[in-house]
Amino acid sequence: MKDIAKLHYFTILCLTFFPKLAISLTLGSLTATQSLTNEQTLVSPGQVFELGFFDPGNSKWYLGIWYKKIPGKTVVWVANKDSPLSNSSSGTFKIGDRGNIVVVDEVGTILWSSKQTQEAVDPVVQLLDSGNLVVRETSEKDPEKHLWQSFDYPTDTLLPDMKMGSNFDSGFEWNLTSWKSSEDPSTGDYSFKLDVHGFPEIFLLNNQEPKYRSGPWNGMRFSGVPEMAPLNGLKFSFVMDEHEVTYSFSITNASLISRLIMNSTGHLERYTWIESSQEWNSYWYAPKDQCDNYKECGPYGICDTNASPVCRCMKGFSPKNLQAWNLRDGSGGCVRNTTLGCRSDRFLPLKNMKLPETTTAFVDKTMSIEDCKEMCLNNCSCTAYANYMINDGGIGCVTWTSELVDMRAYTEGSGQDLYVRLAASEIAYSGSADSGNGSDKTKEIIMVIGITVGIVLLSGLTVFFVWKRKGLQMIWKEKTERRKGPRERSQDLLLNEVVISSKKEYSGESNIDDLELPLFDFSTLAIATNDFSDENKLGQGGFGSVYKGRLVEDQEIAVKRLSKSSGQGVEEFKNEVRLIARLQHRNLVRLLGCCIEIDEKVLIYEYMENKSLDYVLFDKAKRSLLDWPRRFNIICGTARGLLYLHQDSRFRIIHRDLKASNILLDGEMNPKISDFGMARIFGKDQTEANTRRVVGTYGYMSPEYAMDGHFSVKSDVFSFGVLVLEIISGKKNRGFYYANNELNLLGHAWKHWRGGNGLELIDQSLGDLYSPSEVMRCIQVGLLCVQERAEDRPTMSSVVLMLSSETATLPQPKQPGFCLGRNPVETTSSSSKQESCTVNNVTVTMLDAR
Template sequence: MDTNVVRLKFVFLLFFPCLWTPHAAKWVYVPSARISSTASGDSLNPGDTLNSSNYIVSAKRRFALGFFHRRIDSTTNKSYLAIAEIADQSRPFNLFVWFGSGSNAILNNSAMFTLDGKGTMKIVQEDGDPTVLYSPPKPPKSAVATLLDSGNFILKELHLNGTMKRVLWQSFDYPSDILLPRMKLGVSRKTGKTWSLTSWSTELIPDPGPFSLEWNPKGYQLIIRRRGEVYWSSGALMGGKVFKNISPNVTSMYDFVIVSNEDEEYFYFSNRNQSLVSEWLLSPMGQLKDLKGEDIARADNCDGYNTNGGCQTWKQPMCRHQGDKFDLRSGYLVAGDFSPPYNSSHGISDCRAICWNNCSCVAFTSLFDNNTGCQFWTRNYLLPNVGKKNWIWIGISIAIAVTLLIILLCILCYLQRRKVVIEGNNEADENELIDLGTSEGSNINDILIDGKKGHDLRVFSYAHIAAATHNFSLEYILGEGGFGPVYMGNLPTGQNVAVKRLSKNSRQGIHEFKNELILISKLQHMNLVKLLGCCIHEEERMLIYEYMPNKSLDYFLFDQNRSKLLDWKKRFNIIEGIIQGLIYLHKYSRLRVIHRDLKASNILLDESMNPKISDFGMAKMFKQNELGANTNRIVGTYGYMSPEYAMEGLFSIKSDVYSYGVLMLEIVSGRRNNSFYHTNHVLNLIGYAWDLWQKDEGIQLIDPKISDSCVKNQVLRCIHVSLLCVDDSATDRPTMSDVLFMLTNESLPLPLPKKPTFSIGRKAIKENIFDKESEAYSLNGLSISEMQAR
């Protein structure tokens, strides 16, 4: 017998789980592609299709239908046809109430959902048979599929005058694990069809799980079954208002309706507060919960013996007794001394039931990382008997407790130290990251251990970088500014890099160097430039970045000839990519980051012209609950600064929004923000755009080089959103999440912009700016702003 042992992070030993996994962890989805709605409003007409880049929205914008990735699948090519609730602009898709493709994922983003001329609705894939949602026995003369504000997607036959004749098919007849108001639970006597909820296999796997929620018309009650066994009952509905086993605090929120006739028997609920849309979720562990309210039922607390809260009894194994329960433990079990693993269709609830019904089973755990499959251990192979060796286990327990206490104290000390580091302007961070704070510098040999130094950054030797740049040859200079030159380098691996070399005479540059090294090492996103490492040698300080073959946005955008290579499709892709990068900085990175120097020269372009935000020397990072700050050292680029920052030193994520508004106007117009300054006329790009907008002549702002390729309504929408971004009031500016939602939802009405008074008379604030950009270079794509202190 194999005597090796396996360390189990979580082993379930006689434990009755009563855990609630937050619903949000399950319902985290992202659109399967950049979304630009090309479908018509809330409906599909015969011949219309949905693919991975468009979707339809209900009339009052409560629900959307389209193809979506689950977040855990975001790195794969799988997507699902689904109906999503639109919660708000910052989190437009946070709950998915119906899956048209069921648990079958669509591969390669190649699927199309279509309604053909014969009234057939189906999902068509490049590889694989079509999934038919509905095919009428006789083609209707006229049909249309509409997404309603109730969340119901219906296919209806129309009269000749366009009014509805009858409903041919509806998504409410095919519920998953979500029950919406007015969705039926019951049975059709005419067709024999039942309406019931079915839980997922696990919180992450949409396969049918063990639990179902049904309506029992004979008892006028809701029941929850597990694999056919009744685990919980609501008790009869009394007076049409109250269920015996559901808290009155819960039932007071709803109106309950029972329909019983010769055709059908069913139950549904509606909200007494009509402005609220509740969703009931049946979890993989058997909990029924209103996602906007309280627990409705806890079938996961039912063990077959108790009758508390509506639990039902059922026949139990002879070896189990009332009071027996599972207990959560972590420990060692003998490898190989467990029963064969069960298939991946089993969730943890199935593992618990199987172990409970097997008298030799004393422990179980999931087999796979996604909580599917089972492993079981028998009594003969459990760890040594606790009763015979209590003193051993007591000693072990004490040792573990002391160890955990020491670890906890270490963690607390570390957190306290980290707090001091952050509050002390990152001085300790600077010391930790290769003693950048000393003017004497550090020899690379003193810190090079395994080629890396924290945050997955590589520390390059000076000789290595000198060789890559041909000893910093003038021929390899890509650009030069106030911080120093930028060189192209070629590593022995064949990889091209950009080397940003700090000028020895720039004291301010040292500060930016430290800031960028510490900050950007914490950031990872496809729309942020990647910092590969650094090099410190005596007084030399260098940052090594991935090389951008297409240099920077300003290199193309403001050049008479090169700008022709940026058609509208490429420009809009750049617009969206910058938004995604800023959303990550403002919302999803470990620390909230405010860039403070967003401009065209700091947007690099890769080989496919995808944008990457660069130059974090002036950026500031905060905890996620911190919104902004005040500074007496104003840095940035003239013309991109928000008024509250330039005038008062106040900056926040809305400062970046302002800069982005200016940048988007530049992308649309192909002109620099300051290109409108004249001797007797100080109107800048913002003011020029506002004047055209007021005259309803916004089309004149569009760069003539994209007039043939652009989508006029889309460009005008970009101008409109830009003017919202440069609002004088930071509070009234949208967030970057709002900006993305407004640009990708063309049917969404936009608020009217207000006149940006900051667009005229820049001379009035000039004396309040301590640092300003004198000149910028961006030949490689690594821009360097020359900053002069005043």
């Protein structure tokens, strides 16, 4: 006790004579007689978290909490996020008259207050090692009791032991809300909220509109998050009782640091801190793919990223809008083929499913699955049922009485079983489906035996007739082939070659039906494009022209008509048909169909209203449409699309021709990577390859690819780095080179970076309307991507992390590869549509932007 008294006396002396040292000596406590200014901080007892005033980069000041020992000031909570201070010396944090904590400006105006309802007698403010800021009575001994805590008012970050959801006793609702931008902590457009109605699940909302759904908690994880496997030392928890419905996670390994953040780009991300590399690692994020988009396939539609197209109707259902469905727009969903008959109905079992939306579902935690089936069958409005939890062999009952929406299928070992109600005539009597009425087993056995005997007899007759017809078919086929001209045989050969090579490359991934695209008649496309008129032409490249078209159902499309004289066009066509048709991501352009008639080879894509990035970026009159937020969104979206190709798609895809003209922009200026004619597929464990035929575009090719034909994911990373610097500067790398006798754009950017004046690189059309720290971060990322040695360049997963996190620590870039230096063959023609130069005896095809 004497030691404690001495320490207390020593603390009072320090507070009196050394006020600036007071905060560090109080070990995270602030009393009613103290205040906190910009030069002071509160530190938690274990030096884990720190509270103080900070400037995120917008020249405004906020009171926030960040990790004490992690470089870069990773902010996890902000008090006055919508009421910032105008300068660093104007703010004070203190305990107010009623014991609440407040942030006031230089004239005493309260900008933020904790507003607790219970008045404090002798309050003290403490910052805990959990990151929780609490107000409690000084005399209170119970650490769980407090008057107010910051954990009840989360901003964009969920820390260990924080809760999301609702407490019905206190009335608290805990949600995550994004910052406006990486430099503006004010309330953003995105939120992550736990809907407690029905069978609770979490929604990611954009201005209150659902964009992503987690699925309900199934006892082990959220139904729509199969990646939710516990880390070593990370434990997930879900509580659903009469007092609360909450989700939280906890840390059981003291060395692990993890946080969940709703970021300003619309993604929910889990980060873990890697001590060895001193950086945050993006462990998981959502939405991740096309099937994560809310209601992607509409009512009764099932989304499957392992299929092409991703949307399909389950047995007993057909597309509601067949034309839109064939054009890969599944939002209209599916409709029943046969009207339900109530008690005579049966149930179709679907395995490895993300359960449909459950906000209106009925839950019984104790009912067996058999009783659940019987209850659903007896309720003619019941559309499906499933287990409430999947652990312990399945527990409880969930039933739906409305349309089934936002379903997706997973691979083996993920998701859970779902039983969908169908008319009895839609399901054959077999062990694979549930019986609608199990009372008359004898009739079922007799029926099964009868059906079996009939099938055997029918099969015998079928074999006989097939054998008899086979000879006739061979004769007919020979006659037909002889009547075909060379053009028709060439068309059949091309189609057959596409299918065969597709089956070879994707063996074991899908059946042949998955390889088919909607086939368009050439006459239909001619009408849609006004007979491929110049008025409809969107652009032209080395392989042909692209036209805007409009189908009779008013669907706008982009039609790529391959040049008849292009020898490479056939290879490009086959590559796109068998590759891009399988790729599904919001930042990849969608292939809607193809046309092969005589000597015409045509690809049909979704129409991009704002054409290509180079069409806008490099045009002095149009570049003003690209303000900095849009440019930053294009950089981040392109990075996510490239990450999908390199890592998240079923195969590792190397694009090999990433450039501004191959980034298309939709109506909202969102980027979509296009033109996969030169792309290459790598095996699961393959990381690099060599080619004797170098294809690509001068100015975007990495040195090792242009000089030696060596390409890998790092080749695409180099091209992305060039693209980033072009987006920032508004200048072409190749065009910039010819405008300067010494440096290309990469050398110019490197020179400014080393000189400490990187912001001079920014496009002058932006004026002062940009975020300096965001621009500098993008320049640094761009330079890291164009480093000369491939092994020095980051992977796209690291790039996405560096772009999305304002707190990630970025390494310093090394000298970039300067794209082969000067072209040995100078040309003065700027109107040429196709040029070539030879470097190290390698022929390089250069395509102008379309």
